[in-house]
Amino acid sequence: MVTSWVLHVDLDQFIAAVEVLRRPGLRGKPVVVGGDGDPGKRGVVSTASYEARAHGVHSGQPLRTARRLCPDAVFLAVDRAAYEAASAQVMGVLRESGAVVEVMGWDEAFLQVDTPDPEAFARLLAERVRERTQLDCSVGREPITSYQFADVSRNTPAGLPNPVASLACSLFWPMPTVQSSWVASRTRRWSPRAKPSGSS
Ligand SMILES: [Mg+2]
Secondary structure, three states: OEEEEEEEEEOOOOOHHHHHHHHHHHHOOEEEEOOOOOOOOOOOOOOOOHHHHHOOOOOOOOOHHHHHHHHEEEEEOOOOOHHHHHHHHHHHHHHHHHHEEEEOOOEEEEEEEEEEEEEEEEEEHHHHHHHHOOEEEEEEEEEHHHHEEEEEHOOOOOOOOHHHHHHHHHHOOOHHHHHHHHHHHHHHEEOOOOOOOOOO
């Protein structure tokens, strides 16, 4: 039976991954991206690689704290243009899948798709993203019926342009971050690679 599904695509450590792609020598090293890349100046961590996170570095932390926690980390300046270009490439791949795509940020999107086999669809999607962009992502999935139930229960105004936008707005816009995270975390995840906890 063909069922409608909502897929949640989340790129793994997106900003750090983009930086490592253009500086392959950084692979496997603690990398911290934030501000103008000078940990002696004021500024906050935009993202940290898994290796830096293992030292307690995390997004939103002052760069100086990150340097204290992980003095050997490589600090890089934020390069928005590079992340926007990489993100646009990924979203292009997602749109080519034929799904309705609602972009939620540089590294995140919801897709609505009608398929009898969401796991195969998710796997193919992640493989295509990897082939075309060399970036890894994980894909969560949930039958659309449970989202519609949540939608109705929140008494969302009708008339939004597409179901995914409607769902995304009703689920995420009015809700505190903790609840949004809860929705994302309760979708069953499939990833081409095992990934450490605390990823973004
Ligand atoms: Mg992410």
